[in-house]
Amino acid sequence: MPEITLRNVTKKWDKFVAVDNLSMDIDDGAFITLLGPSGCGKTTTLRMIAGLETPTSGQITMNGVSVFDSDRGINLPASKRDVGFLFQNYALWPHMTVYQNIAFGLETLKWKKEDVKRRVDEMLAMMKIEQFIGRYPAELSGGQQQRVAIARTLAPRPKVLFMDEPLSNLDAKLRGEMRTELKRLHVDTGSTFVYVTHDQLEAMTLATKICLMNEGVVQQYDSPLTVYSNPSNLFVADFVGNPTMNFIKAKVVQTTERTARLSFLGKDFIFTASESFTIETGEVTVGIRPEFLTVSEGGNLRGSVYSTLPSGMETTVKIKIGEEILSSVMFGCLNYNVDTEIRFSILGDNVLLFDNGSGKMFASGSVAL
Secondary structure (H helix, E strand, O other): OOOEEEEEEEEEEOOEEEEEEEEEEEOOOOEEEEEOOOOOOHHHHHHHHHOOOOOOEEEEEEOOEEEEEOOOOEEOOHHHOOEEEEEOOOOOOOOOOHHHHHHHHHHHOOOOHHHHHHHHHHHHHHOOOHHHOOOOHHHOOHHHHHHHHHHHHHOOOOOEEEEEOOOOOOOHHHHHHHHHHHHHHHHHHOOEEEEEEOOHHHHHHHOOEEEEEEOOEEEEEEOHHHHHHOOOEHHHHHHOOOOOOEEEEEEEEEOOOOEEEEEEOOEEEEEEEOOOOOOOOOEEEEEEOHHHEEEOOOOOEEEEEEEEEEOOOEEEEEEEEOOEEEEEEEEOOOOOOOOOEEEEEEOOOOEEEEEOOOOEEEEEEEEEO
16 A cells, blocks of 8 residues: 555645646655756645645545545544654754754654663754754755754654755755765665656656646656656646757657657658657647757757857756757767757657647657658
């Protein structure tokens, strides 16, 4: 049985719908990220699962126990849901040492003194902060405070850990380090992690499944690689990936149940899909990830360099072809002069076709001239 189940959960404030009829299953021991732009409903969803916000309607169960049911009048408080919280504001007690901060929750739960000490020592070692045991929060860096906050949250061994953008206050280097620690902690603790972020890199690197939301509605709930490679619609395809996916308007004529003729970038391509499909209109949007546009002397397409953006390990090349400006990502540090003519090709079988009306992705495959 899934650890957490949401069925038809809705949250409204007057006429504003923050979360609209959300249903999802979170497996025991999963690492779920709630991803999306500001105001999409991800934090509200986390708070409803945690018991910090009351849904307008729907049902939520945790480990087979109903914690909220609008029809039956059940609404279990957060304190009864066996969960831990980690938020942007670490909320460490400023007048307590690191040891006292971690021990505080255990003492509140009436743990024996020797058990408290043993557990605090375990957490200090796990988070590699033993040397800070006697320091106060003001004497710690942001990354060290974050580790203390994690240790305090994990100390009571919660079955579920809720995190609301906990790394947003850290600099880029520390965020990278803490992502590594959180992923290791997830494996070490075996707990279920539910993590809110608007940072797609955090979602892609940490999660076992991503729940991508927009305007209170779930757009896709899948593994990170599925969300990246097979986005359900234009919103998902555009939101996930940096640089973003190339979107090109195209004319289309279906030729068989798995092939079509596509006209875009001034050329006619034969599109071969991985599965059968049906086209409802004569126009579609073609989606191509930047890594599938490869610059090479033998490329079968011509364009000019609009700009080059080297970042060390990889280089983003902006290619102008007609009225389109496309992104290509190349491995290594490269540089091209602006307006230089270059050749490139579309490689791989991850060319996606999106319906212009609904925005839904309906076919993926390869193209050939």
